[in-house]
Amino acid sequence: MKKKILSGILSAVMAASLLAGCGQAAQQAAEAPAAEPAATEAPAAEPAATGTGKVGVAMPTKDLQRWNQDGANMEEQLKAAGYEVDLQYASNDIATQVSQIENMISSGAQVLVIASIDGDSLGTVLAQAKEAGISVIAYDRLIMNSDAVSYYATFDNYMVGTKQGEYIEQQLDLKNAAGPFNLEIFTGDPGDNNARFFYGGAMDVLKPYIDEGKLVVKSGQVDFDKVATANWATENAQSRMDAIISANYADGTKLDAVLCSNDSTALGVTNSLEANYTGDWPIITGQDCDVANVKNMIAGKQSMSIFKDTRTLAAKTVEMVDAIMKGSEAPVNDTKTYDNGTGIIPSYLCEPVFADVNNYKELLIDSGYYTEDQLK
Numbered sequence: 306m307k308k309k310i311l312s313g314i315l316s317a318v319m320a321a322s323l324l325a326g327c328g329q330a331a332q333q334a335a336e337a338p339a340a341e342p343a344a345t346e347a348p349a350a351e352p353a354a355t356g357t358g359k360v361g362v363a364m365p366t367k368d369l370q371r372w373n374q375d376g377a378n379m380e381e382q383l384k385a386a387g388y389e390v391d392l393q394y395a396s397n398d399i400a401t402q403v404s405q406i407e408n409m410i411s412s413g414a415q416v417l418v419i420a421s422i423d424g425d426s427l428g429t430v431l432a433q434a435k436e437a438g439i440s441v442i443a444y445d446r447l448i449m450n451s452d453a454v455s456y457y458a459t460f461d462n463y464m465v466g467t468k469q470g471e472y473i474e475q476q477l478d479l480k481n482a483a484g485p486f487n488l489e490i491f492t493g494d495p496g497d498n499n500a501r502f503f504y505g506g507a508m509d510v511l512k513p514y515i516d517e518g519k520l521v522v523k524s525g526q527v528d529f530d531k532v533a534t535a536n537w538a539t540e541n542a543q544s545r546m547d548a549i550i551s552a553n554y555a556d557g558t559k560l561d562a563v564l565c566s567n568d569s570t571a572l573g574v575t576n577s578l579e580a581n582y583t584g585d586w587p588i589i590t591g592q593d594c595d596v597a598n599v600k601n602m603i604a605g606k607q608s609m610s611i612f613k614d615t616r617t618l619a620a621k622t623v624e625m626v627d628a629i630m631k632g633s634e635a636p637v638n639d640t641k642t643y644d645n646g647t648g649i650i651p652s653y654l655c656e657p658v659f660a661d662v663n664n665y666k667e668l669l670i671d672s673g674y675y676t677e678d679q680l681k
Contacts, residue, residue, distance in 0.1 A: 361409030362444075363406055393408075403427065455651075462499045474510055491546070602662055
């Protein structure tokens with residue numbers, strides 16, 4: 306399952322990679338409220354508005370900026386392709402998401418696109434979808450232990466973690482520096498299968514340095530179960546970081562780096578550091594390039610964030626839906642990696658890149674993802 310990812314990737318290369326991304330990626334942003342991406346012109350590769358039928362889109366929550374963007378982008382592009390769209394957000398409540406999917410099934414959806422709250426909690430309702438002949442695309446979070454899942458559309462989640470680990474490796478010059486350096490680790494919700502890929506990719510880079518003592522986790526919290534953050538919640542990450550600082554860094558001990566799997570956990574860590582930590586500011590990783598975190602990056606409070614262009618993933622998902630609706634096989638580029646417990650799920654993996662203070666303008670502003678005003 307592990308991939309060998311080339312290390313030492315520079316920011317300039319990352320910017321170039323974005324242009325490659327998913328080869329047929331759209332560059333259209335969703336209409337969204339302030340502090341969300343601005344609209345851009347739709348590319349020629351986007352499906353023509355010739356489709357018919359209904360698509361159910363189930364998103365987990367509106368509490369995180371990225372899910373609002375994912376849902377809005379997909380709804381806009383599906384409608385542009387000619388489909389009726391039933392977009393629902395479940396407020397991070399599993400029972401609500403199950404009920405929403407049941408309603409999508411009963412109201413005639415022909416394809417379901419689902420970003421699950423808990424990948425193990427949809428087996429019963431998806432059995433209904435399979436019985437009704439409805440195709441299911443797991444969106445960015447793999448749905449586990451259900452043979453109703455037809456496809457998986459996501460970014461390369463192992464690569465996300467690898468890039469975060471490599472960033473810390475490069476910034477601390479771990480290959481050459483003597484150390485030791487102090488590190489703390491924050492990953493995501495234990496019910497989100499992606500969190501384990503993010504963690505695994507990063508730890509495959511960093512664990513050898515931990516084992517040799519060049520990286521020291523003073524809290525002793527290294528195993529996934531110890532570093533997971535329920536619901537990816539900022540307040541949960543902040544509370545845990547408060548306790549870690551109090552027990553290990555209140556005496557002025559330097560914290561060199563914090564591996565955070567996404568921006569909501571990074572925001573919690575940053576909030577805690579601002580309130581409780583008096584030492585030199587550590588390296589902090591993140592993911593999603595949320596507005597608040599990009600502002601922190603510009604201000605020197607967060608070092609980097611993985612950029613996963615939701616317009617790209619939405620465009621690829623629309624292409625997959627369109628193929629299914631027209632009786633074809635959906636395009637995939639990975640048939641080996643993602644086993645959901647019932648077998649390998651054919652997947653399309655888009656390539657993530659990282660943004661930092663050196664390249665965020667090119668990746669986020671020049672591409673139309675954000676306006677300059679949104680990041681002030």
